[in-house]
Amino acid sequence: MLVLLPPSEGKASSGRGAPLKPESLSLPGLTAAREAVLTELVELCAGDEDKAREVLGLSEGLRGEVAKNAELRTAGARPAGEIYTGVLYDALGLATLDASAKRRAARSLLVFSGLWGAVRVTDRIPSYRCSMGVRLPGLGALGAHWRTPMASVLPEVAGDGLVLDLRSAAYATAWKPKGEVAGRTASVRVLHAPTRKVVSHFNKATKGRIVRGLLTAGADPKSPAELVTALRELGYVVEAEAPAKAGQAWALDVLVDEVH
Numbered sequence: 001m002l003v004l005l006p007p008s009e010g011k012a013s014s015g016r017g018a019p020l021k022p023e024s025l026s027l028p029g030l031t032a033a034r035e036a037v038l039t040e041l042v043e044l045c046a047g048d049e050d051k052a053r054e055v056l057g058l059s060e061g062l063r064g065e066v067a068k069n070a071e072l073r074t075a076g077a078r079p080a081g082e083i084y085t086g087v088l089y090d091a092l093g094l095a096t097l098d099a100s101a102k103r104r105a106a107r108s109l110l111v112f113s114g115l116w117g118a119v120r121v122t123d124r125i126p127s128y129r130c131s132m133g134v135r136l137p138g139l140g141a142l143g144a145h146w147r148t149p150m151a152s153v154l155p156e157v158a159g160d161g162l163v164l165d166l167r168s169a170a171y172a173t174a175w176k177p178k179g180e181v182a183g184r185t186a187s188v189r190v191l192h193a194p195t196r197k198v199v200s201h202f203n204k205a206t207k208g209r210i211v212r213g214l215l216t217a218g219a220d221p222k223s224p225a226e227l228v229t230a231l232r233e234l235g236y237v238v239e240a241e242a243p244a245k246a247g248q249a250w251a252l253d254v255l256v257d258e259v260h
Contacts (some may be wrong), residue, residue, distance in 0.1 A: 001156050001220055003211055004118075005111045006168045008086030014068075014126040019078040024124065030117040030152035033146060037115050038072060040138050041130055042089070045069035048160035056134055072126050080111055081121030087201055088166075091208025094121060103213040109211070112171040114142045117150065132170045143173030150175035162186065162221050165249065166207045176251060185249035186224040193237070193255040206256055210236070224250035 021129045036069075043054045045066045052066045053059075068075070073086055081094045096107060106122045113119060114132040133143045153173050163177055163185040177185040190206040192199050221227040228240045237255040 001108050001162045001164060001222075002213075003109050003164045003214075004167050005088070005109060005172075005211075006166070006171045007111050007113050008084040008087050008089055009063055009131070011083050011127045012078070012085050012127075014076040014083075014241065015078050016137060017078050020072065020077045020124070020126050021075050025116065026120040026123050027118060027153050027157065030146075030149050033149040034116055037130070037136070037142065037145065040136050041115065041128075042072055042158050044136065053162055054067050055136065056129060057131070058129065069128055069130065075126035077124040077126050079121060080119045080123050080125050081105070081109075083125055083127055084111060087204040088208040089203045092212050093208075097212070097215060100218065104215050104218070108215075112167055112174060117146050117174065118154075132174060134209070143170065146174035158184070160184075162223055163226055164188065164227065166211070166235075179247050182249050183243070184223060186227050186252050188252045188254060189251050190254045190256060193257045196255075202256070206254060210234075212255065224252070228252065 006153070022031060022038070025031070025034070025108070044055060049063065052069070052233040056069075058065055072212060094102070097105060106120060109121050109159040110118050111121065112132065113130075114119050114134055116123075116125060117130050119125060128140075132146075134144050139145050154177075156182050161184065163181060165172070165177070165185055165187045176182075188207065188210070189198060190203040191197065192202060199230060210231065217230070217234065219230040219234075221230045224242075225239070228238050231238045231252075231254065239253040239255065242249060
């Protein structure tokens with residue numbers, strides 16, 4: 001099982017670990033594309049601060065993020081699972097998983113990123129600010145920048161098992177499973193059952209709990225249909241829609257009554 005996650009907008013501080021080693025990151029086929037984004041982002045943020053804030057979509061109160069980005073090559077690095085915080089990652093609670101579940105998380109979780117493309121939770125990265133929706137002056141829209149290298153790398157990473165896609169729309173632009181891989185992909189929405197609406201905080205928290213539940217239970221569904229069964233065994237109410245034709249992903253709705 002491969003689980004595709006969005007990053008978090010908020011991130012923990014880099015800390016005092018050794019600096020980033022780009023060549024040590026997982027998915028080495030993304031190295032050149034990562035270097036291109038990293039180089040332009042560092043140069044942008046080391047230059048005109050106001051221009052950098054505008055490009056990155058940062059408010060005045062987040063001006064310090066620009067200086068942080070300028071120091072990415074020398075800042076301390078920590079496992080990505082410690083860097084990403086926020087609602088989904090709080091609910092996932094990587095640090096409190098038992099040893100077996102942590103090993104499964106290291107193998108199966110892949111976090112998408114405007115800067116790194118995608119990383120494992122064990123990859124050591126510094127804290128940064130660069131969403132997938134950013135359009136850098138030189139490289140252009142990051143979603144488009146990542147499509148070609150992702151199309152080459154991700155099908156191999158997906159292997160022959162289930163792909164559980166929990167990404168937000170912006171991060172889904174970087175890679176869309178196609179063909180046979182798409183047939184093994186399940187995209188999940190979390191809906192408030194009484195209103196059948198997506199509630200952002202609630203959606204993120206429930207997705208984090210879903211991943212934690214699967215990891216803790218040692219579940220290893222091989223197909224979207226088996227995922228539906230696994231989620232129901234965890235107590236979730238799931239509505240599943242099989243694709244109308246080959247080469248399309250399954251659509252799963254998880255219905256939850258309480259918003260928390």
